[in-house]
Amino acid sequence: xxxxxxxxxxxxxxxxxxxENDVLFKxxxxxxxxxxxxxxxxxxxxxxxxxxxxxxxxxxxxxRTLRKKGYYLHENRKIEVIAVPxxxxxxxxxxxxINICFNFYRKRLKSTIVKNHIDLVHAHNxxxxxxxxxxxxxxxxxxxxxxxxxxxxNRITSYVRKNLSMAKLLISLTPxxxxxxxxxxxxxxxxxxxxxxxxFSHPSKGANISGKLKVVxxxxxxxxxxxxxxxxxxxxxxxxxxxxxxxxxxxxxxxxKMVDSxxxxxxxxxxxxxxxxxxxxxxxxxxxxxxxxxxxxxxxIYIESMAVGVPVIAAKGxxxxxxxxxxxxxxxxxxxxVDSILNVLTHIAENRAILTNISQHSRLLARHxxxxxxxxxxxxxxxxxxxxxxx
Numbered sequence: 001x002x003x004x005x006x007x008x009x010x011x012x013x014x015x016x017x018x019x020e021n022d023v024l025f026k027x028x029x030x031x032x033x034x035x036x037x038x039x040x041x042x043x044x045x046x047x048x049x050x051x052x053x054x055x056x057x058x059x060x061x062x063x064r065t066l067r068k069k070g071y072y073l074h075e076n077r078k079i080e081v082i083a084v085p086x087x088x089x090x091x092x093x094x095x096x097x098i099n100i101c102f103n104f105y106r107k108r109l110k111s112t113i114v115k116n117h118i119d120l121v122h123a124h125n126x127x128x129x130x131x132x133x134x135x136x137x138x139x140x141x142x143x144x145x146x147x148x149x150x151x152x153x154n155r156i157t158s159y160v161r162k163n164l165s166m167a168k169l170l171i172s173l174t175p176x177x178x179x180x181x182x183x184x185x186x187x188x189x190x191x192x193x194x195x196x197x198x199x200f201s202h203p204s205k206g207a208n209i210s211g212k213l214k215v216v217x218x219x220x221x222x223x224x225x226x227x228x229x230x231x232x233x234x235x236x237x238x239x240x241x242x243x244x245x246x247x248x249x250x251x252x253x254x255x256x257k258m259v260d261s262x263x264x265x266x267x268x269x270x271x272x273x274x275x276x277x278x279x280x281x282x283x284x285x286x287x288x289x290x291x292x293x294x295x296x297x298x299x300x301i302y303i304e305s306m307a308v309g310v311p312v313i314a315a316k317g318x319x320x321x322x323x324x325x326x327x328x329x330x331x332x333x334x335x336x337x338v339d340s341i342l343n344v345l346t347h348i349a350e351n352r353a354i355l356t357n358i359s360q361h362s363r364l365l366a367r368h369x370x371x372x373x374x375x376x377x378x379x380x381x382x383x384x385x386x387x388x389x390x391x
Contacts, residue, residue: 001035001037001038001039001119001120001382002040002118002119002120003028003039003040003041003119003120004040004043004113004116004120004121004122005040005042005043005124006045006121006123006129006132007024007042007043007044007045007123007124007125008045008129009024009124009125010025010042010074010079012044012072013066013072014046014063014066015059019273021300023300025075027193027378028040028042030194030371030375034372034375038379039116040077041112041116042077043080043081043132044080045083045084047084048063048083048084048101049061066081069081070108080112082105082108084101084128084132092159094128094159095159098132098135102135109136113140113142119142119386120142120143120144120382120386121133121136121137121144121145122144122145122146122382123144123167124149126146126148126150126156126163127150130144130146130163130164130167131159131163133167134162134163134166143386144166144167144168144385145168145382146167146169146170147173148170148173148177148180148181149173151164151172151177153295161184164181164184167185167187168384168386169188169385170184170185170187171189171191172189172191173191173192173319174190174192174297174298174318174319174320176317176319176322177297178190189381191381192298192323192374193298193369193374194370194373194374194375195307195369195371196304199304199366200307200363200367201280202281203284212241212242213240213241213287214242214285214286214288215230215241215244215286215287215288215289215345216282216283216285216286216289216310217290217291218246218247218274219291219301221245221247221249221250221252222250222251222293224293224295225251225293226292226293226294227245227255228254228255229336229338230243230292230341231243231258231259231262233338233342234264234267234342235263236338237264237349238346239346239349241345242267242268243264243267243268244268244286245269246273246282247272248273255270279301279304280308283305283308283310284308284309287352287355288310288312288355289302289313290312291312291313291314292314292335292341293318293319293335294318294335296314296315296318296319299314299320302324303366304366305362306363307363307369309359309363310359310362311348311355311358311359312330312331312362313330313332313333313341314330314331314332315332315333316333316335318335320332324362327358328358329358330358330362331344
């Protein structure tokens with residue numbers, strides 16, 4: 001069983017992608033290890049950039065450089081690169097450009113398909129990735145599945161709807177996304193990302209019954225992560241706390257300036273980027289993990305935190321909504337409401353004993369996300385998609 005992954009969400013030699021989530025490579029590695037008849041190939045999609053566009057910014061210059069090279073290496077894999085002009089709001093134009101792009105790269109796509117004996121294409125968003133998968137299906141009769149990333153953000157035109165309906169399977173990472181996907185294809189299933197067993201080997205230190213509430217966030221520092229909302233909530237807090245923020249990113253400078261202007265600046269620490277191997281032991285030092293990012297497709301860090309036994313605070317209508325029962329495995333809040341964040345943190349600070357029970361429930365929930373379970377579901381879904389193509 002040979003799988004072609006089409007995605008723009010993977011680490012790449014681009015300034016904004018060097019620390020991109022590597023979950024697709026992780027999934028491929030574990031699937032290949034679990035089944036020696038499985039092999040993966042990857043197609044990385046970047047926005048098209050030419051000489052003129054490359055003059056405007058470093059980002060567009062990097063896109064052009066990578067487009068011209070046509071591939072890059074990652075973890076001993078050769079990742080093929082194709083460039084598609086980016087017109088997010090106009091799908092009539094985008095459909096036309098997808099056709100041009102497909103024809104322009106037809107020789108390379110055919111070579112990739114033939115060389116790797118591709119049986120199934122897995123597109124990782126409902127826009128460009130799905131459109132390319134549909135074109136491959138039309139030309140080579142290779143079935144495709146779609147991970148419904150961005151289905152809640154995209155305008156579902158007749159073009160997108162057709163690509164979704166023609167897929168052999170829609171795979172959603174969260175219950176929220178699956179509820180939307182169910183409207184477009186009867187073969188719609190839920191398969192979240194997995195987490196490493198090591199997180200279960202680093203149980204938290206237990207409930208901090210007294211003293212400062214230890215709050216942590218670990219993420220890429222982006223404006224939609226809503227860290228500023230957490231800071232505003234803590235600025236109004238009546239309880240004592242320490243808030244540590246791990247990660248780096250384009251929003252870092254703004255957040256640091258914001259903290260300098262607040263009265264809580266001595267209680268907030270920016271810890272910088274931390275490598276993945278350190279995260280289990282870091283999480284175990286805290287009482288609660290807070291990340292109210294919106295939109296959030298999934299967010300493995302929530303499950304990793306729960307596996308350690310650290311309760312999470314997340315946004316309603318997003319990645320954890322549908323997995324976490326509010327008040328049982330964690331807390332779900334309105335990401336736009338600072339008082340909602342403050343109320344939950346205050347409730348925890350004044351009722352520390354609840355953390356023990358929530359911690360136990362969260363660890364039990366996290367068990368459903370171990371990689372062996374996830375890989376088994378992926379393997380079965382791929383086999384079904386390929387089998388359905390033969391009928």
